[in-house]
Amino acid sequence: AQTVTQSQPEMSVQEAETVTLSCTYDTSENNYYLFWYKQPPSRQMILVIRQEAYKQQNATENRFSVNFQKAAKSFSLKISDSQLGDTAMYFCAFGGGSNYKLTFGKGTLLTVNP
């Protein structure tokens, strides 16, 4: 079974600064995908970014980028130029193997301060 660990329950950052959220995972699969989801106070689950394990190039979506270290089984999310609207719970998720399920971490609550 896969496990996903987010070691930072809460983080805060000043507006316009950069913050990195950590995620590690454990798996014996070779073919898998990793996702970051954002859950703002509205409670919606919004996909932020995804990374294919077979790709060495780190995924980037505007101000959001990942640092994917496959050997270390690490998948951190970097948010540049933080905005007040980035305040949310962020979940790291693993999807792999022959099943159709995602395994989620427990989340990191990010607060962006003005």
Place this chain on the structure above:
Amino acid sequence: NAGVTQTPKFQVLKTGQSMTLQCAQDMNHNSMYWYRQDPGMGLRLIYYSASEGTTDKGEVPNGYNVSRLNKREFSLRLESAAPSQTSVYFCASSTGVINQPQHFGDGTRLSIL
């Protein structure tokens, strides 16, 4: 463009009552999922349906039943609600291919007194 629709959005039940949470998706997705979200626990999978006609237990299935009514709809039933089932419930759907993300409904906040 509705995506995944859950009803109701809020519900209060008494211990022992039953209820069904409804979920429908309009994206022609094969796979559907039910999660519960509790503080400090992330999202935990209750049941999932990889394709129409199949259902499987997830991490925390006890006290719940599901029905994949058709390709669009996937319901979650609490037969005899318990206070430990107080939670926020999310339905999600996906194509079933692992590189595709799951799309989530807006959640149902369920309180059991």
